[in-house]
Amino acid sequence: MDVLTQNFSLYGEGFWGTVKLTVYSSLLALGVGVVMAGFRVAPVRALRVVGTAWVTVLRNTPLTLLFFAMLLGLPRFGVALPFELFAVLALGCYTSAFICEAVRSGINTVPVGQGEAARSLGMTFGQTLGAVVLPQAFRSVIAPIGSTLIALTKNSAIAGSFSVVELLSTYKTLSENGYSVIWSFVWIAVGYLILTLTISALFHAMERRWGVAR
Amino acid sequence: MSLTALSPKRAPRTGQDAPSALYDIPGPRARARHLVYGIVAALALLALVAWVIHLLVDTGQFAYVKWRPFGYVGVQELLLRGLGNTLKAFALAAVLALALGAVLATGRLSEHRPVRWVSTLLVEFFRAMPVLVMIFFVFVALEVQPLPALVTGLTLYNGSVLAEVFRSGVVSVDRGQREAAYALGMRKTQVMTYVLVPQAVRAMLPTIISQLVVALKDTSLGFLITYEEFLHAGRLIAINMDYTMPFIPVVIVISAVYIGLCMLLSWFANWVARRERGNLKNEAVPVGRAEAAPTMPGTRM
Amino acid sequence: MRTPAPHPPHRVVAVLGRALAAALLLGTAACGAAGSPPARGPQPGKLPHYAVDTSFSLPSSPTWKSARERGKLIVGVKEDQPGMGEKNPATGTFTGFDVEIAKMMAASLGFAPGRQIEYKAIASANRETALQNGQIDYYVGTYTINEGRKKLVGFAGPYYIAGQRLLVRKDEKRLRGPQDMAGRKICSAVGSTPLQRIQSDYPRAEAVAYDSYAICVDNLLNNQVDAVTTDDTILLGYAAKDPGALKVVGKAFSKEPYGIGVPRQDRALARALDEAITAREKDGDWKRAYQVTLGLSGRPAPKPPRVDPALTR
Known part of the structure; x- marks a missing residue:
């Protein structure tokens, strides 16, 4: 318990770092993921190819490798971003592939009649997707997106090994200050549990509010 | 992974694929419009690719000296040794995770309440923890060597996820199967081993393999605790000044191998799924649902 | 029967076996040049030879004792610092000033540098962990002695003052x-x-x-x-x-005393290393080691520092 009370600001900083990483990467992942899902069901072949390539490459790449490639590769072209931004880019792009697949399977759950009705009203692809199908798909993808974002929170721990301030990396400072390693880790674990349980509760509430009755 | 969207000629016509409901079979004008969009998108894509290639050429990434290290046996052996270490960690973690998954699933399906509670608690806890936290905990706090630390972390995490896969597989076997087996006078263990588990494993095989893809990808976390795996070997080449620091060539080679390996495993999962779908032995089990795709670590919360 | 005959399981095994065999064939058929790509910059001539103290014994040090039983020392070094500790990817050999120091320390502890040292590359972030969990016997790798680290590991030296x-x-x-x-x-x-x-x-x-x-x-x-x-x-x-x-x-605008990291409780080993450093500084091995590594940059060898007895007290 002493470890927590005496180092509250250190833990707070790490916790806040993880929260920031999670929030920014989630926004990026949701944005890119939905766009890519749109690409993957679009009538234009080139867009479908882009979407498929994006998902295939990113889903089959280890996240550590993605961090490694960005941190070593981008500086080669003179891109000197703060490491937090590199981390958000890596996490966001990686997760967007999974969001894309969740959204795409959500689109598949919308009854065919909905799309057909929209088309018979003369709606274009953009209108059908944006005004009719996606809002309904949203209802059925709440749960999978929630799980994906929880996974993102957990994956953000990797950023700590690439010099970003986050929850896991606090153990380093604590052990240098002579605190018990085991207890340091216990509070790190509690921190992650708080985050994942919060996201889980949030998405449960959303699911109850808007989700498809099952 | 599903490639339906890749076959554009078929998708709009079959009428079974959901995407087809999103747009009409294009008429002459729509086709012309789509052609224009297609050309614009393709041009934009080409421009992007050309720009990236220009950037790579401009910074001399395709220069002979940057790729020369790969021509040396010693460097090839270093990379192969790294890959070997990656596969070793993967093999150990996969076998142990399958075993742990079986044990925990049995625990969760147990008739004894304490056993059930303990297994549920373990499964839920290990699934909620970042796998890297577990690896670091074992490595730093328990003072263990890198390989066992990596394998332990991967086993605990993937074992818990697999336990849930096994459990839901057993639960989803048609009730009639269980009832029939009991009616024949089988004991619980017999019902499990002879009737339920074989059917569950068949149905869940694609999901299980997908989870193994996750384990394969996560072996690269060993890089962070000085386990000398594939990425570590690549880094050593990438930052060597005698080799003119070939970052980009190394990233290209390493990602190609990783993506290839993971896709091979995913393809295997799909092959199994397709094969199982046409298998008479699976009549009693709805196998169509299990989807094969590399899952994100911890997606199945 | 509306399905083709299901593949028996041994088919899968056969397919996998064939794939594995092909992969192995590819692996062994990997061809290319022997040796390593040409190194850049001036090259050292012959590396110095350090006399091995064969009669050395230190039973009070648990680290030394287990190394003796094992028949070799496991030494932590850097693998990515040219001039200090660098691993040649193609040949797997380590070179640099820190590596030379590690070798002469091994010689003083009674181990032949040529065949009784196993090098382990340890990154900066993992140095303390590696010493704590017994991955390595001692660590030589641009390791600045400071208060925070002194709480986690023991130090011998300093053997060099960087800035x-x-x-x-x-x-x-x-x-x-x-x-x-x-x-x-x-x-x-x-x-x-x-x-x-x-x-x-x-x-x-x-x-x-x-x-x-x-x-x-x-x-x-x-x-x-x-x-x-x-x-x-x-x-x-x-x-x-x-x-x-x-x-x-420019002039150095900080002072970084480099020490040899040892397990925290093993004072006997740290003291033995202190004595070894002093002896090697006196008999010229220290300077010879500098000349074949950092000396290649053209900068003459500085005066070696005095070991700090307060570290092992």
Whole structure:
């Protein structure tokens, strides 16, 4: 318990770092993921190819490798971003592939009649997707997106090994200050549990509010 | 992974694929419009690719000296040794995770309440923890060597996820199967081993393999605790000044191998799924649902 | 029967077996040049030979005792610092000043440097863990002695006093020391002490941080940054790789005493290493080691430091 009370600001900083990483990467992942899902069901072949390539490459790449490639590769072209931004880019792009697949399977759950009705009203692809199908798909993808974002929170721990301030990396400072390693880790674990349980509760509430009755 | 969207000629016509409901079979004008969009998108894509290639050429990434290290046996052996270490960690973690998954699933399906509670608690806890936290905990706090630390972390995490896969597989076997087996006078263990588990494993095989893809990808976390795996070997080449620091060539080679390996495993999962779908032995089990795709670590919360 | 005959399981095994065999064939058929790509910069002649103290015994040190039983020492070094501790990817051999120090220490402890040392590359972030969980017997790798680390590991030495300086391009005229850094791009590794010092003491310099010094040097050569700053040992190592394009300038503006890391409770080993350092400094081995490594950069050997007995008390 002493470890927590005496180092509250250190833990707070790490916790806040993880929260920031999670929030920014989630926004990026949701944005890119939905766009890519749109690409993957679009009538234009080139867009479908882009979407498929994006998902295939990113889903089959280890996240550590993605961090490694960005941190070593981008500086080669003179891109000197703060490491937090590199981390958000890596996490966001990686997760967007999974969001894309969740959204795409959500689109598949919308009854065919909905799309057909929209088309018979003369709606274009953009209108059908944006005004009719996606809002309904949203209802059925709440749960999978929630799980994906929880996974993102957990994956953000990797950023700590690439010099970003986050929850896991606090153990380093604590052990240098002579605190018990085991207890340091216990509070790190509690921190992650708080985050994942919060996201889980949030998405449960959303699911109850808007989700498809099952 | 599903490639339906890749076959554009078929998708709009079959009428079974959901995407087809999103747009009409294009008429002459729509086709012309789509052609224009297609050309614009393709041009934009080409421009992007050309720009990236220009950037790579401009910074001399395709220069002979940057790729020369790969021509040396010693460097090839270093990379192969790294890959070997990656596969070793993967093999150990996969076998142990399958075993742990079986044990925990049995625990969760147990008739004894304490056993059930303990297994549920373990499964839920290990699934909620970042796998890297577990690896670091074992490595730093328990003072263990890198390989066992990596394998332990991967086993605990993937074992818990697999336990849930096994459990839901057993639960989803048609009730009639269980009832029939009991009616024949089988004991619980017999019902499990002879009737339920074989059917569950068949149905869940694609999901299980997908989870193994996750384990394969996560072996690269060993890089962070000085386990000398594939990425570590690549880094050593990438930052060597005698080799003119070939970052980009190394990233290209390493990602190609990783993506290839993971896709091979995913393809295997799909092959199994397709094969199982046409298998008479699976009549009693709805196998169509299990989807094969590399899952994100911890997606199945 | 509406389905084709299901594949029996041994088909799968056969397919896998064939795939594995093909992969192995590919692996063994890997062809290419032997040896390693040509190294850059001036090369050392013959490396010095260190006399092995075969009669040495230190039963009071648990680390030494288990190493003796094992028949070899396991030494932690850096693998990515040219001039200090660098692993040749193609041949797997380690070179550098720290590696030479590790060798002469092994010789003094009664182990033959040629065949009784196993090197383990340990990154900065994992040094304390590696010493705590017994992965290595001792660590020689640009390891600055400081208060925080003293709580986690034991130290012998110092065997070298490094200092923070600047690495610039050979044609650089205006940047001659920390006083000229205002408005210039100065590169260092993320989270490192040298970077923090630049940010706090020289706020007018434009600090740039990358994952490793290699990226900094790469960007220095490509004119993306104006200087790289960290311990002069590391900078001299890079300068020795390309003396025609790089040089180390200015006075040192920090003091970094390098120590040999040992397990915290093993005072006996630390004391034995202290004695060994003093002896090797006296008989000239220390200087010979400098000349075949950091000395290649053109900078003459400094005076070796005195070991600090307070560290092992």
